[in-house]
Amino acid sequence: MPAGTIPAAAGMSSAIPDFGAWAQGGVGSLRPYDPGxxxxxxxxxxxxxxxxxxxxxxxxHGACPAAKAAAAAALGDLSRYPDPLGQDLRVALARGLGLGPDNILLGNGSHELLMQVAQVFAGPGAAVAASQFGFAVYAIAAQAAGAPFIAAPALGADARMPRGHDLDALAHAAADARIVYLANPNNPTGTWFGTDALDAFLSRAGPDRLVVVDEAYIEYATDPSLVSAASLLARHPNLLVMRTFSKAHGLAGLRVGYACGHAALLAVLERVRESFNVNAVGLAAAQAALGDTAxxxxxxxxxxxxxxxxxxxxxxxxxxxxxxxxxxxxxxxxxxxxxxxxxxxxxxxxxxxxxxxxxxxxxxxxxxxxxxxxxxxxxxxxxxxxxxxxxxxxxxxxxxx
Ligand SMILES: Cc1ncc(COP(=O)(O)O)c(C=O)c1O
Known part of the structure; x- marks a missing residue:
């Protein structure tokens, strides 16, 4: 809101404090996410x-009919808070992934979870690394947490196309970071790497940092070499896989995302999760959407x-x-x-x-x-x-x- 929108009361000073200077850490100079x-x-x-x-x-293609019907039914009682744990949705997600409900953390979109990870694990002495041409939220999450941000050069950054992640460069940058974010497939380049390459990257990155693999677009992948990194959780306890209902499930308006990871990791993230962060309509629609694999x-x-x-x-x-x-x-x-x-x-x-x-x-x-x-x-x-x-x-x- 521009300064001066609220007129100063009679007799009061109209000077607006420099709130940006009050903001903690990197927030003072942070530019908000640009939706285009x-x-x-x-x-x-x-x-x-x-x-x-x-x-x-x-x-x-929108949401499936079952998700729309579930959303409509959930509108029947808007006076109650949603299930604070989103237990039914977590059970359904866990079943589909061969995990337990304690391996799932729900978010108000995966954007919320990406920020939450940095809030918890990054800071002035705990840097964030990501590839050049990675999703904009990773740098925002780092800066909001007051953490240094290390951008690893992308493949062919000086050529016109393609500009995929350089996993060697990223592994190098990871050595100085507490968190590594990488999207697979990536936004905005659309590029991807196979699950074997990710497995090798995780081994190179070592166990002392969190590797967040953002799979917002994985449902669209048709290359058989690319399957969800959730298949690597048993080998890499420091891996966190992010997914969303906003893209292929057609539920962007309801804001439902989730993270899959080890229960001990999610339990730490849970400490700062906003209570009731996923609304009742979103919970119902997402669960119904999961059932419609067709x-x-x-x-x-x-x-x-x-x-x-x-x-x-x-x-x-x-x-x-x-x-x-x-x-x-x-x-x-x-x-x-x-x-x-x-x-x-x-x-x-x-x-x-x-x-x-x-x-x-x-x-x-x-x-x-x-x-x-x-x-x-x-x-x-x-x-x-x-x-x-x-x-x-x-x-x-x-x-x-
Ligand atoms: C790579 C990537 N990750 C995460 C998100 C956030 O998705 P949401 O917050 O809607 O779950 C987006 C949205 O465009 C994205 O492109």
Whole structure:
């Protein structure tokens, strides 16, 4: 809220204290998470075709019917607090993963859990390491905890594509860190590494630091070499696996995520968990969503078809596009992307700008249904037609995907 929104009472000083200077640790200079655009304002402004929201990697397939029905039923009694332990959901999750309920910790989205891990284990003398082009929340979590942040260079950081994690560089950075965050597959690059490579990385990183493997997009993976790191928990007690219902399960609006790990680790995190952090509607819908494995399979299959199709369409236009095991593609236009971004927005198509990630020539595009993807391509073609001369040419012969 801007200073001065609340008028000073008569006779009172209007000087607003420097609250930023009061903030502890790194919070004083912390910039909040950037969601890309003011999506609500864009929705209000959108024309007859509505807004095509391709900026936040939500599922165009939505939630399964059972989850919607469970959410509706849970609305029946909003006067009661939810189960503070989310026991039924934890039991259901544990059963599916071959774990016990004590190996599951629920979060108000996995974002909350990513922050909670740093709050508990990072600090001025306990650094956080992550790969360059890793998810923005990792650096925010470190800074909020007052912890040094070590960014390990990504693979091919100086080339246009791809920009996957360099696990050797990350293992090197990990030596000085208490927490390592890595997403597999990764946001915003879409890149991934196989479970064997992760196992080797965990062995190299050693047992004295927490390795958080963020699997927000794992349900979209079709590469058989990539299975959940939950399969490695028995070998690596310092591993914490993060998952979410926001992506393939189509429940981003309800904010339900979870961490899988050793009971002794989760018990420490539990000390700072907000009571009732997952609401009753979210608990019910997530549990029902788990039961509909056919919905996830169908979502994965449809997403993979659109991923291949849009990838080919973009490459045919000479646009550099990275490999992806997620529900989005990272495009490199080969020139500063803000003009194309503005032209897409003018056509009510919302991409995710990548300036904040140090990738000013890139845009990240969530895969939609085929009609969405066709609409995106038409808007992109028009936007590129309006882009500065030479922009298309710069893309020709772009780096391989
Ligand atoms: C890699 C990654 N991790 C975690 C999250 C947070 O997801 P949520 O808080 O909705 O569970 C996101 C959201 O986009 C993400 O991309």
């Amino acid at each position: 655009h003011d999506i609500v304002a864009l929705r209000r402004r959108a024309g007859a075709d509505g807004l095509l929201e391709l900026g936040s990697n939500e599922s165009p 919905h996830i399979s169908a979502t994965r299959a449809a997403n993979a078809i659109e991923r291949d199709w849009l990838h080919a369409q973009l490459q045919a236009r000479g646009i550099a596009v990275g490999p992806s095991q997620t529900n989005f593609l990272l495009l490199d236009l080969g020139h500063e992307a803000s003009q194309v971004e503005a032209a897409l927005l003018a056509r009510d198509v919302v991409p995710r700008p990548m300036r904040g990630y140090g990738l000013p020539t890139c845009l990240r595009i969530t895969l939609g249904l085929r009609d969405d993807n066709l609409r995106f391509l038409a808007a992109l073609d028009a936007a590129l037609g309006a882009a500065p001369a030479g922009a298309q040419r710069a893309n020709e012969g772009g780096a391989p995907a």
